[in-house]
Amino acid sequence: MTLCLLREISLADDVLVDERDTSAPVPPRTRLLRNTPVRGTLLSDICSPRLVSSTYFSQTSAIVGCNGVFHVASPVPSSSVPNPEVELIEPAVKGTLNVLKACLEAKVKRVIVVSSGAAVGLNPRWPKGQIMDETCWSDKEYCRTTNNWYCLSKTEAESEALEFAKRTGLDVVTVCPNLIWGPLLQSNVNSSSLVLIKRLKEGYESLENRLRMIVDVRDVAEALLLAYEKAEAEGRYICTAHLIRERDLFDKLKSLYPNYNYPKNFTEGREDVTMSSEKLQRLGWSFRPLEETLIDSIESYKKAGILD
Numbered sequence: 001m002t003l004c005l006l007r008e009i010s011l012a013d014d015v016l017v018d019e020r021d022t023s024a025p026v027p028p029r030t031r032l033l034r035n036t037p038v039r040g041t042l043l044s045d046i047c048s049p050r051l052v053s054s055t056y057f058s059q060t061s062a063i064v065g066c067n068g069v070f071h072v073a074s075p076v077p078s079s080s081v082p083n084p085e086v087e088l089i090e091p092a093v094k095g096t097l098n099v100l101k102a103c104l105e106a107k108v109k110r111v112i113v114v115s116s117g118a119a120v121g122l123n124p125r126w127p128k129g130q131i132m133d134e135t136c137w138s139d140k141e142y143c144r145t146t147n148n149w150y151c152l153s154k155t156e157a158e159s160e161a162l163e164f165a166k167r168t169g170l171d172v173v174t175v176c177p178n179l180i181w182g183p184l185l186q187s188n189v190n191s192s193s194l195v196l197i198k199r200l201k202e203g204y205e206s207l208e209n210r211l212r213m214i215v216d217v218r219d220v221a222e223a224l225l226l227a228y229e230k231a232e233a234e235g236r237y238i239c240t241a242h243l244i245r246e247r248d249l250f251d252k253l254k255s256l257y258p259n260y261n262y263p264k265n266f267t268e269g270r271e272d273v274t275m276s277s278e279k280l281q282r283l284g285w286s287f288r289p290l291e292e293t294l295i296d297s298i299e300s301y302k303k304a305g306i307l308d
């Protein structure tokens, strides 16, 4: 997502761009500060190789002079993690607070924190069929008892961020996207793209007909920029575009790309929650059609040889 956001930002000719070369002998943020004039905005995951531990002061120096910071970085596991407290919760929560403390110290005007629908929707007591909005929070205890560690990490990090904002007066806006697809710009495949790739490659015999909430990475980048630029933006914003059941999604995929190995059966299962992005749309956000997301995603996977 960072690369997409960078592309949107650079198209808007607004702020700095860095290629995040982690193999460089000096950390990317150092090169960034040496070589690039900081014109306004900084992305925490290009400027901080690791969020926790000793990066607090370096983040502070990286952030000095910035009007805004986009905090995108957070661990996103693609499989189960042996020690979730250390591998997920701590980096997400401490990392976010480190960035926020540095922003407060550097008098940054606004910080955009990328949270997730995972911090909104996991609540077993939510009335079935009722649409969720920004007042909804995932139930932390339920996340813990059901081992939904990623949901817990995002819920803890976002709630701590908003608490920090209330306590200190720092202007923090959070954006909560759901499942993000769209063209890959980076060489590694992130977890959410894997969801689509597996649907094309694995030839599932049967799949649960779940409801998916999908949003294009380019529309998420647009939402982050709106949340940054619009003076009236405040609090949380759910960022979701398309509500679609697996069966309908596969019908769409089949009509666009008939030759993949699609599931033969669907089972009916749980009642899924639905969320609304009305608040974000009132800020001026719109999103592209799902077909465009599917085609651009799949074409980018083909180009990268991922579907061979």
Ligand SMILES: NC(=O)c1ccc[n+]([C@@H]2O[C@H](COP(=O)([O-])OP(=O)(O)OC[C@H]3O[C@@H](n4cnc5c(N)ncnc54)[C@H](OP(=O)(O)O)[C@@H]3O)[C@@H](O)[C@H]2O)c1
Residues within 6 Å of the ligand: 001, 002, 045, 048, 049, 050, 051, 052, 072, 073, 074, 075, 076, 091, 095, 114, 115, 116, 117, 154, 176, 177, 178, 179, 180, 181, 190, 191, 192, 193
């Ligand atoms: N993709 C989705 O469907 C989705 C949906 C909702 C929200 N989000 C949120 O969007 C953000 C970006 O996710 P993504 O999908 O683009 O996944 P991603 O490609 O895995 O990006 C996660 C980024 O966070 C960085 N990171 C992880 N742990 C870190 C640490 N301890 N210190 C510094 N950087 C760290 C990673 O850097 P390294 O690669 O160097 O580890 C990577 O650049 C995350 O906050 C995620 O929770 C994603």
